[in-house]
Amino acid sequence: MSDLNTLETELLAAVESAASEAELEEIRVSALGKKGKISEQMKTLGKMSPEERQTMGPALNGLKARVTEAIATRKTVLAEAALEARLASESVDVTLPLRPGPIESGRIHPVSQVTDELTAIFADMGFAIAEGPDIETDELNFTALNFPEGHPAREMHDTFFFNEKEDGERLLLRTHTSPVQIRTMRNQEPPIRVIIPGRTYRCDSDQTHTPMFHQVEGLVIDKASHIGHLKGTLEEFLKAFFEVDNVTLRFRPSFFPFTEPSMEVDVQCDRSGGEVKIGEGSDWMEILGCGMVHPNVLRNCGLDPDVYQGFAWGIGIDRLAMLKYGMPDLRAFFDADVRWIQHYGFRPLDLPTLFGGLSS
Amino acid sequence: MKFTLSWLKEHLETDASLEEIVEKLTMIGLEVEEVTDRAAKLSHFKIAKVLDAEQHPNADRLRVLKVDTGEGEPLQIVCGAPNARTGLVGVLGRPGDYVPGLDVTLSVGKIRDVESFGMMCSERELELSEEHDGIIDLPEDAPVGVSYAEWAGLSDPIIEIGLTPNRPDCTGVYGIARDLAAAGVGRLKERSHDQVRGAFPCPTGVKLDFGETKPLCKAFGLRLVKGIKNGPSPKWMQDRLLAIGLRPINTLVDITNYMTFDQGRPLHVFDAAKVKGDLVVRRGAKGETIEGLNGKSYEVDDSICVISDDNGLESIGGILGGEISGCTEETTDVLIESALWDEDTIAATGRKLGVNTDARYRFERGVDPDYMLPGLEAATKLVLDLCGGEASDVVVSGRVPDDTNIIEFPLSEVKRLSGIDASVAEINVVLKALGFWISGSGATIKVAAPNWRPDIEGKADLVEEVVRIIGLDRVPSTPLPRTGNVGAKVLTPGQIRRSRARRSLASRGLNEAVTWSFIAKVEAEAFGGGKPELTLANPISSDMSEMRPSLLPGLLTAAQRNADRGFPDVGLFEVGQIFEGDAPNDQKMVAAGIRRGTAVLEGQGRHWSAPTRTVSVFDAKADALAALAAAGAPVDKLQVYVDAPDYFHPGRSGALKLGPKNTLAVFGEIHPRTLGVLDIEGPLVGFEIYLDNLPVPKGKASRSKGALNASDLMPVRRDFAFVVGQEVPAETLLKAARGAEKTLISDVTLFDVYEGKGIPEDHKSLAIDVTLQPKQKTLTDEEIEAIGQKIIASVQKATGGTLRG
Helix, strand or coil: CHHHHHHHHHHHHHHHHCCCHHHHHHHHHHHHCCCCHHHHHHHHHHHCCHHHHHHHHHHHHHHHHHHHHHHHHHHHHHHHHHHHHHHHHHCCCCCCCCCCCHHHHCEECHHHHHHHHHHHHHHHCCCEECCCCCEECHHHHCHHHCCCCCCHHHHCCCCCEECCCCCCCCCEECCCCCHHHHHHHHHCCCCEEEEEEEEEECCCCECCECCEEEEEEEEEEECCCCHHHHHHHHHHHHHHHHCCCCCCEEEEEEEECCEEEEEEEEEEEECCCCCCEECCCCEEEEEEEEEEECHHHHHHCCCCCCCCEEEEEEEEHHHHHHHHHCCCCHHHHHCCCHHHHHHHCECCCCCCCCCCCCCC | CEEEHHHHHHHEECCCCHHHHHHHHHHCCCEEEEEECHHHHHCCCEEEEEEEEEECCCCCCCEEEEEECCCCCCEEEEECCCCCCCCCEEEEECCCCEECCCCEECCCEEECCEEECCEECCCCCCCCCCCCCCCCCECCCCCCCCEHHHHCCCCCCEEEEECCCCCHHHCCHHHHHHHHHHCCCCEECCCCCCCCCCCCCCCCCEEEECCCCCCCEEEEEEEEEECCCCCCCCHHHHHHHHHCCCCCCCHHHHHHHHHHHHHCCCCEEEEHHHCCCCEEEEECCCCCEEEECCCCEEECCCCCEEEEECCEEEEECCCEEEHHHCCCCCCCCEEEEEEEECHHHHHHHHHHHCCCCHHHHHHHHCCCHHHHHHHHHHHHHHHHHHHCCEECCCEEEECCCCCCCEEEEECHHHHHHHCCCCCHHHHHHHHHHCCCEEECCCCEEEEECCCCCCCCCCHHHHHHHHHHHHCHHHCCCCCCCCCCCCCCCCCCHHHHHHHHHHHHHHCCCCEECCCCCEECHHHHHHCCCCCHHHEECCCCCHHHCEECCCCHHHHHHHHHHHHHCCCCCCEEEEEEEEECCCCHHHEEEEEEEEEECCCECCECCCECCECCCCCCHHHHHHHHHHHHHHCCCCHHHCEEECCCCCCEEEEEEEEEEECCCEEEEEEEEECHHHHHHHCCCCCEEEEEEEHHHCCCCCCCCCCCCCCCCCCCCCCEEEEEEEEEECCCCHHHHHHHHHHCCCCCEEEEEEEEEECCCCCCCCEEEEEEEEEECCCCCCCCHHHHHHHHHHHHHHHHHHHCCEECC
16 A cells, blocks of 8 residues: 555656656656556456455555546646747737728818718708819800800900811810809709809919819709798808808899899808808808899790799809818819828718718 | 099988998999008108208219208208109108008118118109109198198098999999999989080091991090190099009090099090091001000901091090090190990900900990980080180081880899899889889889990899899898708719729828819820810910820829929829810710829838838729729629730730720839820829729619528638740639639639749749539539549630649
8 A cells, every 4th residue: 555655646746747748648658558557556456355456446546536637737737838938939019010001091182072071961952963074165154154255254254265176166164164054954854953063264373263173053943942042052051061050141242144133142250360260250251152043044045034043153162172171272282292182181981971070 | 443432422422431331332232342541551651842952972873862841950861763852842751650662661771871861752662653763743832741641632541342344334433322322322413414515616527437337336426625725634633543543644634534433434535636637437457557545556457446537547446545646735626535336346356456444444344325425525524624725516426326125024023033022112212213214003014224234134133233222131041942852862873983983092092182184285195185176275384285185194293293392102093084075075084093102002111011012013903993893893894904005014004894895994004105205203003994984883673682692511622723824814814714614613813923943934833722612512522623624624725724743
């Protein structure tokens, strides 16, 4: 029995001191393998007398169980230590900086963003988006819009012309998006509600004018819409666009050949700080031109002005962007300076919606 | 249009303040652009007299003045003006005074060692005019020591309105007063209708001679005033002319200018002594020229209306008088002309000759025809009052037209168009106050516009008159009724494509640019453009003369500008129109982008995480495919062709097509020769997507996406490597592998391209990973082997390649 005690002490000590899983396996084989010390002892049980066996059997089985358990325990400890060591060796410097993803660094130009904002607002009011070509005929850009040939009103538009053709026709770059009003009214039965965003051109260049700029026009034609509806529409639009609760508008009589009555609209604002704040303050700022579609224009589109009526307005998209987002200089819009685009541009996922707030 | 407050009050009896008048002008459509109070900024400047002017000891051109300021000792002032002389009465600025024309505040200074205690000012220095040839030279009796601004009547505020082209009636102060009176600001003072009785017949006849052609002059009135004395006009008239920026010349000329601005009635005066024979008003003849009063020479033709006499051309009718018969201080007999010209001819002549005069401005907009003769009478009276003399009878040629247009005006029109509830009485009062003739009292009245309102054509114009005067603030804000149901789709397929392409390109790290629609000729030609029908006749500059045939030149030159500013690694894109011709359907929508330097998708510049990589054709190809997919193109059906346009590198570019004819996109490295033509540096890659070429998505019967068909059986993957000729496109091999077994092969990817050791020269190894997706049952080894053989055979047949051993 004392031999067994000695053997147990030796084996448990060896297990406890095993430094690796391999060493532990060696000890297991030397104790519990086919020719291991405990296995050898077990083989002697058969030759023993029943009495001896009654004592030695449980003793050997107990020894075997205790050594097996000690090995298992040690194995867990060693595996844990090995994992710790591996993990320690695998650590990296997680402070290393990463590049922003492309979706973080790309930008949408303010003109596109503001056009999307306008689309969101007016789609909600039942307007579609109409478009037309930049190269226009004199007829659609002027004559059909009630600019008589040779009238001084034509000179208010510094027009870019193309060279005269053999048949005497001279095409031009549209000076406003209004020719699309004509195209729309000639191709679509009222009721009509459209906005017309697009590029327009005038032969003019200084701090506040560029030879190319963007306009959006609105056109409503039906049998009932009057200046009151025009006012209501513009108020709703400006409140939604500038994301303010109130706007105060002032209508002033003015002149455009294609509307009668014609008006310019001032919006109340505050200029006391560095920026213009719409919806507060006591200053007025001229913001757009509008009017009731001229009877001659309706006639030119085959509509009876005693039956149909409606209104139109026009405003600069670039100007709207400048007022809302604070760009100081129009010319920079078309310079493609990445610093400007990064600063004033919008993230690709910032798709303007009314339910999420246009700009938030 | 400029005028002063006191001038306005000459025609308008009112207690209204300046502020009230300015506000009302703006609210009735005569928008006030500026109110200038010249006295406020000049209040310090005093009238002073030069007691003595001596030569400066150290400078030839300077003089040292002793100036009496009206108080205390005379001041010593150094002055360089050529007209500085003893006895001159002028305007003095002293130390501490701000000189607006110079933008300086005066201080005591030393000029060439002589102390100076102020300056004698020119008109330009006080911003009174552009005159700067000498210092202001006042009449000898101007009171020394008095405020110059006060004495000169500068305390009269100048009001400037921006006049719209439809309001010729307000090109004169009287018309503005009439509009204000109608709007309730005071009472209009009636102008005189007195006629000057002629003492003798007008010796000069007038003939309108247009033969069978359209008359360019409708009527022409003329009279002689003889025995006059011309000289400087009176101070009140000079003050008013100076206030609105006109230089007084002599009384006769000043009277014509005064009538132009006071009544909106341009006139012309001829020195009768210089006119030979009768006046003939006719079309000009090719080759005839005239020296204008502005000192320039003009050549006329038969579209231009001229006045001639036996000496030749005397005047360009209604636009510009001739130098030859101009009035001077020596003039003793004057012919006064008051005429009516054809508006379109005036406008066309002015444009053709490039002449902008106050007369043209009024005649092309349309003057009051009924005031032609009263205007002549009023001018005659001014001449007699200011210059003396004796007037002849008036001769009139032609006929003053009566264009009265009676409009049937249903009063309900006001409400129909404006939404304002205006009473019948209100409407009547406004129209009458504006000088309209009204007849009838029912629901529809007859209305005729006064002759000074050629802009009034129909009912809508009358509505404008009513709401303009009763006030647009009475328009009730009315919500536009909602139409139909919630949220109908409003965008067209093209608009949706553009929006998606734009957002997808930005999400790939590119910056959206908006570049000019017109570019330089050399740029257009390098990209297949430069057609004559797309060349502007009047470009703003030579590098903005051609409508762009491609978005790439604008983006490429923008990239170079960024590089020149120190930002060489940029990615830009634009979604916009290009022009293949001048017809509406030649304008196409394109999305295009470029990447320069190291501006790859992962990020630009150097980074620890990966080796630095410059842009390649594959970056451009990836951008194009991503945007095409976002825009809804069937990208799985696209074929890659190698025939990209010649502004791309021929070996590093491609085209994405649906069939051989329909190109959806092109991409590649920009050709080095193109970079050279544009004078820019690479590396640069780019792409263009022709959004209009995308097939229109078919309307779907159902929104349902159908059931998911996912197999329970494990997919099987096998690798194959083939050695093929270097010229074999990978696409050919992949297509052959995919087509080898249609039902089981679900995916083929190319995972390795190798050339070099172990591969014969001019060959390459392409390794593919084939995924087989069993549908009914697990595949046996034999079945898999059989498919492998099919793949090998198919690839060998298509490419001539062999399985790599």
